[in-house]
Amino acid sequence: xxxxxxxxxxxxxxxxxxxxxxxxxxxxxxxxxxxxxxxxxxxxxxxxxxxxxxxxxxxxxxxxxxxxxxxxxxxxxxxxxxxxxxxxxxxxxxxxxxxxxxxxxxxxxxxxxxxxxxxxxxxxxxxxxxxxxxxxxxxxxxxxxxxxxxxxxxxxxxxxxxxxxxxxxxxxxxxxxxxxxxxxxxxxxxxxxxxxxxxxxxxxxxxxxxxxxxxxxxxxxxxxxxxxxxxxxxxxxxxxxxxxxxxxxxxxxxxxxxxxxxxxxxxxxxxxxxxxxxxxxxxxxxxxxxxxxxxxxxxxxxxxxxxxxxxxxxxxxxxxxxxxxxxxxxxxxxxxxxxxxxxx
Amino acid sequence: xxxxxxxxxxxxxxxxxxxxxxxxxxxxxxxxxxxxxxxxxxxxxxxxxxxxxxxxxxxxxxxxxxxxxxxxxxxxxxxxxxxxxxxxxxxxxxxxxxxxxxxxxxxxxxxxxxxxxxxxxxxxxxxxxxxxxxxxxxxxxxxxxxxxxxxxxxxxxxxxxxxxxxxxxxxxxxxxxxxxxxxxxxxxxxxxxxxxxxxxxxxxxxxxxxxxxxxxxxxxxxxxxxxxxxxxxxxxxxxxxxxxxxxxxxxxxxxxxxxxxxxxxxxxxxxxxxxxxxxxxxxxxxxxxxxxxxxxxxxxxxxxxxxxxxxxxxxxxxxxxxxxxxxxxxxxxxxxxxxxxxxx
Numbered sequence: 001x002x003x004x005x006x007x008x009x010x011x012x013x014x015x016x017x018x019x020x021x022x023x024x025x026x027x028x029x030x031x032x033x034x035x036x037x038x039x040x041x042x043x044x045x046x047x048x049x050x051x052x053x054x055x056x057x058x059x060x061x062x063x064x065x066x067x068x069x070x071x072x073x074x075x076x077x078x079x080x081x082x083x084x085x086x087x088x089x090x091x092x093x094x095x096x097x098x099x100x101x102x103x104x105x106x107x108x109x110x111x112x113x114x115x116x117x118x119x120x121x122x123x124x125x126x127x128x129x130x131x132x133x134x135x136x137x138x139x140x141x142x143x144x145x146x147x148x149x150x151x152x153x154x155x156x157x158x159x160x161x162x163x164x165x166x167x168x169x170x171x172x173x174x175x176x177x178x179x180x181x182x183x184x185x186x187x188x189x190x191x192x193x194x195x196x197x198x199x200x201x202x203x204x205x206x207x208x209x210x211x212x213x214x215x216x217x218x219x220x221x222x223x224x225x226x227x228x229x230x231x232x233x234x235x236x237x238x239x240x241x242x243x244x245x246x247x248x249x250x251x252x253x254x255x256x257x258x259x260x261x262x263x264x265x266x267x268x269x270x271x272x273x274x275x276x277x278x279x280x281x282x283x284x285x286x287x288x289x290x291x292x293x294x295x296x297x298x299x300x301x302x303x304x305x306x307x308x309x310x311x312x313x314x315x316x317x318x319x320x321x322x323x324x325x326x327x328x329x330x331x332x333x334x335x336x337x338x339x340x341x342x343x344x
Numbered sequence: 345x346x347x348x349x350x351x352x353x354x355x356x357x358x359x360x361x362x363x364x365x366x367x368x369x370x371x372x373x374x375x376x377x378x379x380x381x382x383x384x385x386x387x388x389x390x391x392x393x394x395x396x397x398x399x400x401x402x403x404x405x406x407x408x409x410x411x412x413x414x415x416x417x418x419x420x421x422x423x424x425x426x427x428x429x430x431x432x433x434x435x436x437x438x439x440x441x442x443x444x445x446x447x448x449x450x451x452x453x454x455x456x457x458x459x460x461x462x463x464x465x466x467x468x469x470x471x472x473x474x475x476x477x478x479x480x481x482x483x484x485x486x487x488x489x490x491x492x493x494x495x496x497x498x499x500x501x502x503x504x505x506x507x508x509x510x511x512x513x514x515x516x517x518x519x520x521x522x523x524x525x526x527x528x529x530x531x532x533x534x535x536x537x538x539x540x541x542x543x544x545x546x547x548x549x550x551x552x553x554x555x556x557x558x559x560x561x562x563x564x565x566x567x568x569x570x571x572x573x574x575x576x577x578x579x580x581x582x583x584x585x586x587x588x589x590x591x592x593x594x595x596x597x598x599x600x601x602x603x604x605x606x607x608x609x610x611x612x613x614x615x616x617x618x619x620x621x622x623x624x625x626x627x628x629x630x631x632x633x634x635x636x637x638x639x640x641x642x643x644x645x646x647x648x649x650x651x652x653x654x655x656x657x658x659x660x661x662x663x664x665x666x667x668x669x670x671x672x673x674x675x676x677x678x679x680x681x682x683x684x685x686x687x688x
Contacts, residue, residue, distance in 0.1 A: 190606070190626075193668045194538030196560065201669060215540035220544065220573060221572065227567045325544060327548060
């Protein structure tokens with residue numbers, strides 16, 4: 001079954017949830033255009049989540065998706081935090097930041113019963129998860145109002161696990177994808193597979209609809225994924241230049257330059273591997289490093305560096321999220337981009 | 345222009361050259377079926393190359409491809425070789441191998457004027473290169489008998505370089521591909537991109553025909569690559585179970601098991617990153633390691649371990665080459681597989 005029938009939408013395109021570069025405006029535009037818009041909720045407080053859900057439900061009658069992380073929070077580890085700050089100390093000095101002023105904290109909370117309770121009042125038609133699925137009771141709670149539960153698989157084993165644990169559809173997230181890798185059964189990055197290889201193998205392994213993600217940037221990419229048997233696609237990077245995205249000017253400029261050709265998986269930003277443009281921090285510390293604390297605790301120590309660099313217009317530290325194929329980025333309204341992606 | 349017109353073949357399928365698992369028989373079968381067969385020449389002596397070319401020209405009138413590496417040979421480095429053998433010492437002990445009996449040497453010679461001279465007597469219609477292109481005079485020599493010169497690009501920058509340096513067509517080798525990564529302008533593996541991301545970007549960057557490689561395993565994969573605008577495809581892994589391939593029994597069994605789902609890029613086998621099934625050696629030494637000497641000098645110290653393990657039916661050390669998508673492997677004649685790949 002294709003995702004148009006499955007979700008009750010017109011076009012085979014899901015806009016990927018992208019925390020940090022979009023909020024409800026992008027999701028609303030995509031849903032109203034006939035695709036499925038997604039709201040990234042991992043970095044929202046309960047109050048902001050409520051406000052965003054109010055905005056969405058006020059501005060579209062079409063199906064939309066809310067996306068959550070469902071990691072097990074890591075316990076703060078003073079020794080690792082101290083080690084991480086020691087690694088960052090020369091950068092604090094360079095930007096004139098007082099290390100004592102740097103806050104600790106996580107910044108990304110996993111899906112919880114508090115979220116579920118709030119969602120129940122809005123009854124979003126689709127809820128997607130990254131890093132596996134929440135506890136079975138929470139999955140059931142979400143399904144209780146008829147929501148479809150979808151989640152990312154980065155390997156065949158993860159796809160089988162998600163289907164066995166209640167996912168109604170699976171996003172096959174190829175290695176090309178920007179942002180966080182969804183891997184959750186292993187932390188071995190050699191298990192991570194390109195979309196063209198992952199998709200056919202996941203399609204053979206599960207019966208639920210499979211959505212292709214990673215490296216799909218334009219209508220030809222969508223056609224290719226559908227030719228491989230995908231029920232639909234999830235596209236992120238191509239939306240980053242749309243006016244409805246909150247992508248910074250620095251980030252927008254980089255996406256339109258040669259720099260976008262070189263991304264890397266890095267754990268420096270949050271502690272888990274995520275794909276963004278290759279930058280000074282990755283070059284100097286190694287994109288994959290033992291230094292950062294466990295996810296999501298790496299983030300807070302970087303925040304003042306990110307802010308200071310951004311203020312100076314420097315992209316040494318801000319995370320310029322991007323997948324491996326930024327060739328589909330267009331400065332056009334998200335509705336138009338959605339229709340272009342689905343054009344045959 | 346599609347590769348059927350470009351090379352004068354019937355089907356849009358090139359069988360990837362795969363040193364160590366095939367010789368002329370596979371190439372002949374594929375060419376006679378209407379695809380383009382490839383002879384991997386990197387590990388052949390001049391005498392064996394002559395014999396293989398005689399076999400091919402005696403058994404097919406159709407176009408075929410001969411493939412060479414064109415690396416700059418590394419100077420032997422006694423200190424690195426000693427370090428490498430020290431790393432392998434426990435394995436020599438485990439398999440009862442006398443370290444003093446282990447030969448040094450390279451095993452893989454780059455394309456040379458001696459090769460070109462021999463080729464000139466056979467005038468192969470297509471010559472493909474991995475790791476860039478040979479010196480301009482050698483490229484011109486090959487073109488002098490009307491041969492088309494093709495080469496692998498793993499990045500947009502490499503594609504532009506190859507076009508500027510005389511490649512008549514470019515193979516966009518996505519990260520999913522088995523065997524050696526063709527990268528040659530950088531040794532930074534973060535530059536390596538999945539096929540679905542690489543292909544559209546290479547297509548925008550060059551005017552010559554672009555052949556998609558990496559993760560393409562069956563007719564749907566071929567259709568997807570053509571939908572993206574590829575002039576044709578190069579397929580390797582799917583041919584490994586064909587009777588015409590020289591794939592070992594051990595390797596054939598692994599390809600049909602779950603093991604084939606997990607491959608990794610490793611420099612342990614030759615000194616350059618190449619994709620094969622994840623094995624004990626990679627697990628214990630790290631798939632990417634500082635220990636092995638420069639390409640291709642890592643190989644010889646491993647040969648006795650490979651032989652000893654193979655004799656015992658153990659896959660700890662033999663290189664079980666595979667791309668990230670082994671789902672298209674079939675125990676059927678190569679001609680039939682070629683036609684299936686091209687079926688619409």
